Amino acid sequence: MTCTFEGDDGVQPAGLDRAASGGDVALVRRAADGDARAFETLYRSHVGRIYGLCVRLVDGDRVKAEQYTQDAFVRAWEKLGSFRGESEFSTWLHRLTVNLVLGEHRLLRRWVSFEDTAGDADGDQGLAAPGDCPQQRAGDRIDVERALAKLPKGARAVLILHDVEGYRHDEIAGLTGIAVGTSKAQLHRARKLMKEWLS
Structure with a gap:
């Protein structure tokens, strides 16, 4: 095939x-x-x-x-x-x-632990939607991909699974073997870093 x-x-x-x-x-x-x-x-x-x-x-x-x-x-x-x-x-x-x-x-053995707590990770807003201009959208997509590539692997995996693929934290925990709280902390940290890098 x-x-x-x-x-x-x-x-x-x-x-x-x-x-x-x-x-x-x-x-x-x-x-x-x-x-x-x-x-x-x-x-x-x-x-x-x-x-x-x-x-x-x-x-x-x-x-x-x-x-x-x-x-x-x-x-x-x-x-x-x-x-x-x-x-x-x-x-x-x-x-x-x-x-x-x-x-x-073997990402499961390389989860990055963060000092910040999960806080209100579920209440955080996702990444801003790209503008209406096709060239701006393409540029935004490249910037987002570069920022994603800079994230620690564990945080990137949680961000992708939650914000892109739509998995819930309990599902992510089941898929990866990490605790729900760790998944929330990873997501919180990943979103914070992405917002810093993209602003």
Whole structure:
């Protein structure tokens, strides 16, 4: 199976992913029974978003991201039988990908501890939305990517999982093996640093 990625930044629009998820359960059942075309349909529906997630988790290294994307879909094919439909297929696939990438990078042993407490991390506002001008948006995106790359790996992973991918702190704790309070502290610190660097 060859990687084909959607868009310049490798991210498939979220609306397409959600629209496709309605038929995912039937496709997963068919793919689990060995229907390669059903799995190819799942692949095409989700590859852009999974690639975008991988790009963010590996500091923008697109070669590594492509490899992890392929690895994630190979792993998904192997584990389709374990998908029970208790969550959306896209959620299951995202968790599988995060576990794969974080495990490969051994990030779990390198969490950075911060002195500041979680405080009101959940109440903090996310990063400001880019302006309306396309050139300004492109410049903002480059600045954000550079700032993300400067974050400690643990803080970056929590920021991406929470603010970009939409995971809750209890889910992040379950995915990474850190405490919920640590996840909140990591997010608070990451947002503070990003705001300093981007202002």
